[in-house]
Amino acid sequence: MIWVEPFQQALKTEYTGRGPVGVMATVSEQSEPAARSVICRRIGQDGRLSFTADLRSEKIDHLRHQPSVEVVFWLSALRRQYRVSGDVRIITGGAAVGEWSALPPDTRRTFFGPPPGEAFSPADLIPDLDLTQPPPTFCVLEMLPDRVELLDLTTTPHTRQVWSRDSDWQPRRINP
Amino acid sequence: MIWVEPFQQALKTEYTGRGPVGVMATVSEQSEPAARSVICRRIGQDGRLSFTADLRSEKIDHLRHQPSVEVVFWLSALRRQYRVSGDVRIITGGAAVGEWSALPPDTRRTFFGPPPGEAFSPADLIPDLDLTQPPPTFCVLEMLPDRVELLDLTTTPHTRQVWSRDSDWQPRRINP
Numbered sequence: 001m002i003w004v005e006p007f008q009q010a011l012k013t014e015y016t017g018r019g020p021v022g023v024m025a026t027v028s029e030q031s032e033p034a035a036r037s038v039i040c041r042r043i044g045q046d047g048r049l050s051f052t053a054d055l056r057s058e059k060i061d062h063l064r065h066q067p068s069v070e071v072v073f074w075l076s077a078l079r080r081q082y083r084v085s086g087d088v089r090i091i092t093g094g095a096a097v098g099e100w101s102a103l104p105p106d107t108r109r110t111f112f113g114p115p116p117g118e119a120f121s122p123a124d125l126i127p128d129l130d131l132t133q134p135p136p137t138f139c140v141l142e143m144l145p146d147r148v149e150l151l152d153l154t155t156t157p158h159t160r161q162v163w164s165r166d167s168d169w170q171p172r173r174i175n176p
Numbered sequence: 177m178i179w180v181e182p183f184q185q186a187l188k189t190e191y192t193g194r195g196p197v198g199v200m201a202t203v204s205e206q207s208e209p210a211a212r213s214v215i216c217r218r219i220g221q222d223g224r225l226s227f228t229a230d231l232r233s234e235k236i237d238h239l240r241h242q243p244s245v246e247v248v249f250w251l252s253a254l255r256r257q258y259r260v261s262g263d264v265r266i267i268t269g270g271a272a273v274g275e276w277s278a279l280p281p282d283t284r285r286t287f288f289g290p291p292p293g294e295a296f297s298p299a300d301l302i303p304d305l306d307l308t309q310p311p312p313t314f315c316v317l318e319m320l321p322d323r324v325e326l327l328d329l330t331t332t333p334h335t336r337q338v339w340s341r342d343s344d345w346q347p348r349r350i351n352p
Binding site (some may be wrong): 001021023025026029032033034035036037064068069070071072074076080081083104110112113114115116117118119120121123157158172173174175176 | 187188197199201202204207208210211212213241242244245246247250252257259261280286290291292293295296297311332333334336348349350351352
């Protein structure tokens with residue numbers, strides 16, 4: 001797909017040595033917007049984006065109700081914005097272990113805390129915590145893009161381009 | 177309100193000499209999520225956030241259907257995230273002129289282009305464009321926060337704090 005390689009390259013240039021940080025927007029059961037920063041863990045050759053999550057977190061409730069998300073990457077150094085939208089599949093159990101193994105130990109540790117978003121309770125001190133296996137609440141969110149939009153602020157006027165599955169990924173320009 | 181001043185200070189520290197960039201999440205009429213980067217133009221003493229927009233843009237359709245938004249500020253240098261949510265009021269006409277006057281000329285110029293999001297058409301060359309007055313499609317989005325959440329990644333474990341209008345802005349900690 002024509003947009004994938006330039007997108008990967010842009011993220012690599014912007015986030016040298018760090019995971020790309022996007023903002024994932026979801027819709028609650030009450031049809032209210034919600035958004036939070038997420039680290040993109042992987043980009044497949046077909047443009048599939050992978051994120052890690054806790055099954056007990058609020059966004060999982062949203063995704064079970066409305067699997068569609070939009071993820072925004074604002075690349076401040078490159079002065080470009082990517083908006084990527086599509087449906088998310090929630091992957092648990094053995095199928096999620098590969099992504100778990102790729103996480104740094106400090107990140108793995110965060111998945112053993114108390115339920116996210118609930119009233120604060122101190123984390124239990126687990127002696128000899130086994131970080132080789134994820135807890136059952138670990139999951140991977142795999143988003144298959146249906147639409148990708150690039151806004152380039154380095155040109156005057158700004159350039160805005162869209163690729164969509166519906167249009168067989170043929171690029172088309174829209175007004176900025 | 178207890179959260180406003182530290183929030184302003186954090187944005188100022190992170191975005192020295194630049195407008196703070198957040199991501200605003202809205203919900204479409206089809207109950208689908210959408211999100212895009214926005215520059216926060218002003219923060220009132222009561223925490224009100226102001227943004228500028230084009231009445232012809234997609235997010236205005238969303239806001240007329242669902243006025244609630246969530247705006248996320250990921251402050252990468254400070255390793256802190258603010259999520260601010262509430263309802264947006266769309267301000268047009270004379271009441272929007274003050275914000276117009278505060279915009280740099282290059283930004284004002286972008287509001288005279290063809291309808292955003294539509295199939296690309298070259299911008300008309302308007303000789304002697306009068307930038308002192310906004311076009312009728314210029315508007316200000318004023319968001320009155322109902323809930324503010326701070327995630328601080330500089331501590332181990334991470335610290336997550338919520339303030340809400342419902343709870344008279346008393347801070348409470350929730351699990352990260």
